[in-house]
Amino acid sequence: xxxxxxxxxxxxxxxxxxxxxxxxxxxxxxxxxxxxxxxxxxxxxxxxxxxxxxxxxxxxxxxxxxxxxxxxxxxxxxxxxxxxxxxxxxxxxxxxxxxxxxxxxxxxxxxxxxxxxxxxxxxxxxxxxxxxxxxxxxxxxxxxxxxxxxxxxxxxxxxxxxxxxxxxxxxxxxxxxxxxxxxxxxxxxxxxxxxxxxxxxxxxxxxxxxxxxxxxxxxxxxxxxxxxxxxxxxxxxxxxxxxxxxxxxxxxxxxxxxxxxxxxxxxxxxxxxxxxxxxxxxxxxxxxxxxxxxxxxxxxxxxxxxxxxxxx
Amino acid sequence: xxxxxxxxxxxxxxxxxxxxxxxxxxxxxxxxxxxxxxxxxxxxxxxxxxxxxxxxxxxxxxxxxxxxxxxxxxxxxxxxxxxxxxxxxxxxxxxxxxxxxxxxxxxxxxxxxxxxxxxxxxxxxxxxxxxxxxxxxxxxxxxxxxxxxxxxxxxxxxxxxxxxxxxxxxxxxxxxxxxxxxxxxxxxxxxxxxxxxxxxxxxxxxxxxxxxxxxxxxxxxxxxxxxxxxxxxxxxxxxxxxxxxxxxxxxxxxxxxxxxxxxxxxxxxxxxxxxxxxxxxxx
Numbered sequence: 139x140x141x142x143x144x145x146x147x148x149x150x151x152x153x154x155x156x157x158x159x160x161x162x163x164x165x166x167x168x169x170x171x172x173x174x175x176x177x178x179x180x181x182x183x184x185x186x187x188x189x190x191x192x193x194x195x196x197x198x199x200x201x202x203x204x205x206x207x208x209x210x211x212x213x214x215x216x217x218x219x220x221x222x223x224x225x226x227x228x229x230x231x232x233x234x235x236x237x238x239x240x241x242x243x244x245x246x247x248x249x250x251x252x253x254x255x256x257x258x259x260x261x262x263x264x265x266x267x268x269x270x271x272x273x274x275x276x277x278x279x280x281x282x283x284x285x286x287x288x289x290x291x292x293x294x295x296x297x298x299x300x301x302x303x304x305x306x307x308x309x310x311x312x313x314x315x316x317x318x319x320x321x322x323x324x325x326x327x328x329x330x331x332x333x334x335x336x337x338x339x340x341x342x343x344x345x346x347x348x349x350x351x352x353x354x355x356x357x358x359x360x361x362x363x364x365x366x367x368x369x370x371x372x373x374x375x376x377x378x379x380x381x382x383x384x385x386x387x388x389x390x391x392x393x394x395x396x397x398x399x400x401x402x403x404x405x406x407x408x409x410x411x412x413x414x415x416x417x418x419x420x421x422x423x424x425x426x427x428x429x430x431x432x433x434x435x436x437x438x439x440x441x442x443x444x445x446x447x448x449x450x
Numbered sequence: 451x452x453x454x455x456x457x458x459x460x461x462x463x464x465x466x467x468x469x470x471x472x473x474x475x476x477x478x479x480x481x482x483x484x485x486x487x488x489x490x491x492x493x494x495x496x497x498x499x500x501x502x503x504x505x506x507x508x509x510x511x512x513x514x515x516x517x518x519x520x521x522x523x524x525x526x527x528x529x530x531x532x533x534x535x536x537x538x539x540x541x542x543x544x545x546x547x548x549x550x551x552x553x554x555x556x557x558x559x560x561x562x563x564x565x566x567x568x569x570x571x572x573x574x575x576x577x578x579x580x581x582x583x584x585x586x587x588x589x590x591x592x593x594x595x596x597x598x599x600x601x602x603x604x605x606x607x608x609x610x611x612x613x614x615x616x617x618x619x620x621x622x623x624x625x626x627x628x629x630x631x632x633x634x635x636x637x638x639x640x641x642x643x644x645x646x647x648x649x650x651x652x653x654x655x656x657x658x659x660x661x662x663x664x665x666x667x668x669x670x671x672x673x674x675x676x677x678x679x680x681x682x683x684x685x686x687x688x689x690x691x692x693x694x695x696x697x698x699x700x701x702x703x704x705x706x707x708x709x710x711x712x713x714x715x716x717x718x719x720x721x722x723x724x725x726x727x728x729x730x731x732x733x
Contacts, residue, residue: 171557173552175548175561177545178610182568185586188586189585192586270481270484270714273713276664277685278706281685281702285490285696291503382576423579434573
């Protein structure tokens with residue numbers, strides 16, 4: 139704060155005779171700028187905090203969509219979840235998907251960005267080509283890839299002259315989802331890498347070239363370390379997004395065949411909206427939530443350890 | 451020019467040619483799905499499943515587009531998508547910019563606590579609150595209304611954070627000078643801070659728009675009335691009734707993809723900058 143800054147709210151508040159009542163208290167709370175924040179807080183409270191808290195409450199109840207016939211059953215839903223094979227199967231599918239897509243996205247996005255960064259001509263074209271799929275609605279993505287994967291008349295099988303059962307057998311189906319998702323979403327990480335590459339100072343490369351470092355060594359000792367923060371960010375964003383994967387798998391194949399690609403979010407939606415068991419669905423949501431918080435905290439912990447390591 | 455620098459230059463050119471060739475190959479591969487959809491959409495419905503597959507044939511026509519547009523569904527969903535996405539974007543921009551300014555540049559009681567609460571919200575995944583959110587929205591009587599689709603998409607703590615970071619960088623001297631001249635907080639905010647923030651507002655707006663335009667799950671859950679369907683929801687639900695009419699499906703898919711592709715071409719620079727900004731702000 140500089141000397142010119144207005145006096146802080148706290149000292150200004152009691153200047154006139156103190157008002158009384160809830161309205162006055164509200165007025166004081168939002169004096170000097172609180173009104174700026176108030177509209178957001180209304181939305182935030184209604185559509186984020188309230189569902190978060192009421193979800194926790196629902197998860198302790200056996201209830202249905204309308205919120206009637208509610209019965210408090212404590213941890214019953216969580217106990218049921220522990221023995222629910224469908225939950226563990228769908229969670230397993232989600233983790234399998236996450237484990238497959240994350241390294242692929244990192245490697246492909248980095249390679250594409252390096253390429254687009256190094257080619258001097260037509261930069262807008264490379265950006266457009268690799269980013270455009272990211273702009274498609276999931277329903278469009280689903281249509282395109284179901285058509286490409288069509289066993290008899292699909293472009294892919296005819297191009298490779300094989301009859302690969304892309305969406306018809308479990309392991310192939312999961313791989314198909316990963317491939318379509320890679321095509322669809324890699325553009326976002328590609329742009330992050332592109333921005334990171336552009337921010338590496340050119341003199342580092344010039345100095346390395348003077349020292350006789352070849353392209354491979356420049357890549358290993360300058361480029362990769364310089365984008366390490368972005369790599370870490372992409373890995374975490376990708377894991378968080380993948381743990382919530384739903385749209386494309388549901389729309390391409392409805393989690394089939396035989397639920398072998400069904401992600402945990404689809405199972406939650408099915409329990410809540412088809413099965414009308416909103417209490418159970420909320421309990422499942424909280425289990426996923428805990429997983430996601432664990433990933434986020436693990437990242438914070440890793441980042442802190444790394445920066446401490448650097449400081450020493 | 452010495453011989454040596456000439457050799458370096460030649461090698462550099464050769465390198466550029468190789469890189470461009472690899473780039474062209476990958477870009478072609480990346481664009482194949484679009485091209486194949488385009489090709490299919492121009493084929494007569496009876497010809498989409500002829501072997502061997504052909505990219506171009508003599509009897510291509512616009513029938514698929516005519517029948518897709520003729521039902522009137524796609525134009526209707528397009529209008530719904532425009533209403534919803536514009537509403538979400540306008541409200542999100544207004545609400546987030548106000549809040550970010552409040553957090554960055556004003557002082558009021560509980561400011562720090564409320565800002566901490568807002569940041570914590572970034573961690574909450576949308577899917578976790580979907581079921582209870584639906585129950586709550588239903589209690590409010592908003593199911594099957596535009597408001598029910600729009601309002602729950604407005605609370606975006608991450609956008610508040612991005613704008614907060616930007617507002618912090620606006621020089622305080624500018625604001626103070628205006629305040630000495632007698633301008634109130636609102637005048638300072640509307641007349642000085644917002645105009646300076648156009649690039650970041652554009653980035654936040656474009657991202658909100660893309661996100662809302664492509665959002666499938668929430669509109670899908672909260673509307674049952676087909677007249678309220680947004681494009682993604684309408685397309686997804688109509689697939690079954692189109693059966694396996696691939697030409698129409700591809701024509702519909704391309705029409706649905708077109709608006710955002712146009713937006714991208716126009717706002718390319720802001721989008722790229724926006725991604726970079728968002729990513730770095732997220733660290």
